[in-house]
Amino acid sequence: MSREGTPPPLPPRPKNIALLDPRPPSSHGVTPTRPQLVSKPTTQLSFADSQTHSNDSKYESSSSSASRPHGLFGWNKPKASSDADAPSVRSVIPAAEGSVETESILGDVLGDHGHSLFQSLGNRFQNQESESLFLPDPDLEHAFEQEFNEIEDIDETGSNEETVLIKWRAKLKHFLILSSAGKPIYSRHGNDELITNYVGVIQTIISFYQSTEDSLKSFTAGDVRFVVMTKGPLNLVAISRLRESDSQLRAQLDALYMQILSTLTLPSLERLFAARANYDLRRPLQGTEVLLSALSDGFTRGSPSTMLGSLECLRLRKAHRHAIDNALLKTRSENLLYGLIVASGKLVSVVRPKKHSLHPGDLHLIFNMLFEAGSVKAGGGENWIPLCLPGFNNTGYLYMYVSFLNLDHPAEQIQERPRSSEGIGDEVAVVLISANKEGFFELRGMRDDLINQLQKNGSINHIRQAVKGGRFTCTDIVPGSPLRHFLYKSRGNVQFTMPSWDPYFNTLFDRRRLTCLYATLHAQVHAKPAALKIIHETTTTNISLGWSTPLFELYCVAPSTTSRAALSQAANKIVQWVRREEERLFIIGGAVF
Amino acid sequence: MADSGAAAPKPSSSVKLVLLGEAAVGKSSLVMRFVNNDFQENKEPTIGAAFLTQKCNLPTRTIKFEIWDTAGQERFASLAPMYYRNAQAALVVYDITKPSSLTKAQHWVAELHRQASPGIVIALVGNKADLAAEAAAGDELGDDATEDTDAAPGAEGEEDADADNADQRRVATKTAKAYAEEEGLLFFETSAKTGKNVAEVFTAIANAIPEASLKGPRGAAGGQSSLGRQEDARVNLGSVRPEGAKEGCAC
Ligand SMILES: Nc1nc2c(ncn2[C@@H]2O[C@H](COP(=O)(O)OP(=O)(O)O)[C@@H](O)[C@H]2O)c(=O)[nH]1
Numbered sequence: 001m002s003r004e005g006t007p008p009p010l011p012p013r014p015k016n017i018a019l020l021d022p023r024p025p026s027s028h029g030v031t032p033t034r035p036q037l038v039s040k041p042t043t044q045l046s047f048a049d050s051q052t053h054s055n056d057s058k059y060e061s062s063s064s065s066a067s068r069p070h071g072l073f074g075w076n077k078p079k080a081s082s083d084a085d086a087p088s089v090r091s092v093i094p095a096a097e098g099s100v101e102t103e104s105i106l107g108d109v110l111g112d113h114g115h116s117l118f119q120s121l122g123n124r125f126q127n128q129e130s131e132s133l134f135l136p137d138p139d140l141e142h143a144f145e146q147e148f149n150e151i152e153d154i155d156e157t158g159s160n161e162e163t164v165l166i167k168w169r170a171k172l173k174h175f176l177i178l179s180s181a182g183k184p185i186y187s188r189h190g191n192d193e194l195i196t197n198y199v200g201v202i203q204t205i206i207s208f209y210q211s212t213e214d215s216l217k218s219f220t221a222g223d224v225r226f227v228v229m230t231k232g233p234l235n236l237v238a239i240s241r242l243r244e245s246d247s248q249l250r251a252q253l254d255a256l257y258m259q260i261l262s263t264l265t266l267p268s269l270e271r272l273f274a275a276r277a278n279y280d281l282r283r284p285l286q287g288t289e290v291l292l293s294a295l296s297d298g299f300t301r302g303s304p305s306t307m308l309g310s311l312e313c314l315r316l317r318k319a320h321r322h323a324i325d326n327a328l329l330k331t332r333s334e335n336l337l338y339g340l341i342v343a344s345g346k347l348v349s350v351v352r353p354k355k356h357s358l359h360p361g362d363l364h365l366i367f368n369m370l371f372e373a374g375s376v377k378a379g380g381g382e383n384w385i386p387l388c389l390p391g392f393n394n395t396g397y398l399y400m401y402v403s404f405l406n407l408d409h410p411a412e413q414i415q416e417r418p419r420s421s422e423g424i425g426d427e428v429a430v431v432l433i434s435a436n437k438e439g440f441f442e443l444r445g446m447r448d449d450l451i452n453q454l455q456k457n458g459s460i461n462h463i464r465q466a467v468k469g470g471r472f473t474c475t476d477i478v479p480g481s482p483l484r485h486f487l488y489k490s491r492g493n494v495q496f497t498m499p500s501w502d503p504y505f506n507t508l509f510d511r512r513r514l515t516c517l518y519a520t521l522h523a524q525v526h527a528k529p530a531a532l533k534i535i536h537e538t539t540t541t542n543i544s545l546g547w548s549t550p551l552f553e554l555y556c557v558a559p560s561t562t563s564r565a566a567l568s569q570a571a572n573k574i575v576q577w578v579r580r581e582e583e584r585l586f587i588i589g590g591a592v593f
Numbered sequence: 594m595a596d597s598g599a600a601a602p603k604p605s606s607s608v609k610l611v612l613l614g615e616a617a618v619g620k621s622s623l624v625m626r627f628v629n630n631d632f633q634e635n636k637e638p639t640i641g642a643a644f645l646t647q648k649c650n651l652p653t654r655t656i657k658f659e660i661w662d663t664a665g666q667e668r669f670a671s672l673a674p675m676y677y678r679n680a681q682a683a684l685v686v687y688d689i690t691k692p693s694s695l696t697k698a699q700h701w702v703a704e705l706h707r708q709a710s711p712g713i714v715i716a717l718v719g720n721k722a723d724l725a726a727e728a729a730a731g732d733e734l735g736d737d738a739t740e741d742t743d744a745a746p747g748a749e750g751e752e753d754a755d756a757d758n759a760d761q762r763r764v765a766t767k768t769a770k771a772y773a774e775e776e777g778l779l780f781f782e783t784s785a786k787t788g789k790n791v792a793e794v795f796t797a798i799a800n801a802i803p804e805a806s807l808k809g810p811r812g813a814a815g816g817q818s819s820l821g822r823q824e825d826a827r828v829n830l831g832s833v834r835p836e837g838a839k840e841g842c843a844c
């Protein structure tokens with residue numbers, strides 16, 4: 001292939017064309033069923049996607065279930081109870097326990113002793129407890145290990161072209177952003193030269209469908225899912241082998257789009273393309289590729305926050321959070337719009353005007369910038385960052401003061417921080433946002449006052465302890481719980497909580513497999529409009545549960561030796577625990593002025 | 594070399610300094626070398642602007658630099674006046690391996706002359722000197738770099754880079770130096786990577802600030818705009834600098 005001059009619009013490799021072959025029958029009209037990332041403010045109660053009860057909780061997966069020997073089970077058989085009962089915990093669980101199913105009975109028999117029973121039998125489940133929840137998948141593991149490696153450029157002679165292309169194609173996930181004229185704007189993997197052909201194909205396919213007034217939303221080729229999202233002058237494309245649902249991929253594309261708006265604002269994005277459809281957007285986006293890549297990599301690693309469209313908070317006693325809220329209110333400076341304290345990617349406290357809530361999508365962009373991308377950290381000192389928060393207002397800029405704290409010496413500015421996102425463990429940032437672009441010293445003064453207050457009233461200590469303490473394990477929460485992990489989202493608060501990844505999910509790959517499992521449950525739970533849904537899934541290695549009510553979503557997983565009854569009981573206990581701890585786990589309202 | 598070592602407190606004053614220049618020329622790296630005595634390969638680009646402080650001990654006084662490290666991207670250009678408006682000093686940085694960055698630096702100098710405080714001290718800084726062939730020789734200042742060795746190929750876009758350790762210099766010292774003299778700028782070639790000349794730039798600036806414009810720690814001229822306002826900032830003490838601070842700049 002010639003690497004000079006303008007590349008042909010279609011790649012000459014038949015293999016690629018086959019890969020990109022759209023399959024119209026399965027590709028259309030897939031509408032997202034989950035709420036958009038930006039759709040709900042964090043502090044306001046809204047149940048956008050709670051509709052009527054489903055009396056058909058038996059879910060049929062539309063995706064391949066070849067790898068799931070047991071298929072999928074609805075929790076409740078279509079019994080009267082699931083219709084009539086209010087979606088409360090108590091009303092649901094007994095029904096499940098009472099349902100007559102082979103597995104449940106087996107589960108009841110084995111109960112909590114199942115494990116020792118197997119052990120005493122000396123069968124192959126012997127070390128189940130220490131074994132993975134997932135069957136080994138060396139191919140996937142290998143691909144995942146390579147996933148974040150940089151792809152080298154094709155050299156001058158083109159001698160490495162084939163290997164470079166193989167590496168590119170082996171990526172589990174691609175994100176591409178192109179202009180409607182087909183100009184590449186961003187690609188997570190590969191430089192321009194490498195992606196030009198692919199961009200050409202995708203562009204051709206997109207415009208083909210656009211010309212038929214039937215815009216392309218998604219299609220599958222082999223085990224690869226393509227999702228296309230058109231936003232004004234941009235086409236965003238997600239290409240995933242990780243079996244995520246279209247709406248999950250769409251939420252990820254939406255976050256990338258929000259990142260672009262955050263850099264440019266919507267009017268200026270539109271203006272740039274109105275002047276010239278062929279405009280090269282990479283220029284004004286210069287320097288923000290790292291932010292897009294940090295988001296992309298978060299999605300590839302598996303982001304509970306984006307999947308759930310919600311945020312995690314630092315667990316604090318109610319009185320302790322209250323003291324922090326009060327310090328924020330007391331030291332609030334005149335032009336402050338939002339104030340946040342964030343510890344290692346978890347929200348500690350928020351101060352905001354009564355009439356403006358904060359959008360999870362906006363906060364996610366800020367957290368990504370501060371804790372994942374390293375741009376701000378790497379600079380050292382304090383930062384003053386113009387940015388648009390599209391969930392708040394996509395037409396204008398706000399100005400964000402950022403100062404990282406050294407919890408052991410809070411009065412000092414941190415001048416230097418670890419570069420990698422591994423080191424985020426005990427990073428605490430004060431984030432103060434104003435519409436006044438000359439407000440740096442005002443907010444800096446507020447920061448000093450705030451730190452002073454927080455030191456005086458002992459809050460720094462509380463934050464430090466909470467950060468150092470980390471997340472609980474499942475058995476910290478419920479002694480003896482068979483659960484290995486869970487995600488609990490409070491819909492009303494648009495926040496989630498989860499236990500530590502340790503001790504069972506120590507590697508990124510373990511976590512990815514877990515988040516894949518969650519993604520599957522999440523997709524099933526959201527596939528049908530109903531207020532109350534329970535999804536129950538069993539494989540040879542694990543048993544999992546997805547449970548959605550108007551109040552919460554819960555996803556959890558346990559070893560396959562756990563009975564359904566034990567799993568449901570464990571899930572129930574988590575719900576009870578959250579209810580008890582609600583004001584510690586979540587920010588309810590925040591400090592409002 | 595703690596700057597608090599001296600028993601008798603020397604008069605101290607603050608100097609507001611802004612770094613300007615194209616993206617990726619090494620502004621943040623220069624600041625990081627100056628403030629933390631550290632360097633990172635493949636530093637991520639600055640977003641917005643960073644504010645840092647660092648003290649510099651002169652024989653007769655202490656200067657506290659309040660540094661605005663701006664992002665060089667075009668979309669931030671309109672915010673630049675906010676940072677240089679009340680600055681007493683500016684570091685305008687280019688990359689000696691990239692001629693277009695000198696052109697950009699010249700635009701910044703012109704803008705500063707038009708818009709900044711009339712007395713502003715400007716240093717033109719050619720960074721990444723370690724990438725020039727003569728860098729290994731370790732000559733002290735850019736000033737007296739030998740005229741023959743830095744005869745950079747005039748052709749700007751030409752790809753005549755050979756091996757990795759070949760001379761990557763594309764801006765001749767004398768070209769930049771002549772321009773700096775013409776405009777009345779301090780001039781240095783630096784390497785944030787090796788530390789070469791970094792402390793020297795800041796010391797030279799500290800020495801070049803007219804005594805009259807130093808009015809005590811809170812005091813320099815025109816501090817009314819909020820971004821120019823002075824604050825007591827904590828200063829990072831005790832960083833250790835291998836390449837000696839020649840003029841007693843304790844940074
Ligand atoms: N070789 C070399 N590289 C440098 C030097 N200073 C900065 N860099 C590199 O140049 C890139 C851009 O540096 P940065 O400080 O972010 O530039 P800025 O955008 O002007 O702030 C980074 O990858 C640095 O590691 C230097 O003196 N020598």
Ligand SMILES: [Mg+2]
Nearest residue numbers: 620621638639
């Ligand atoms: Mg920088």
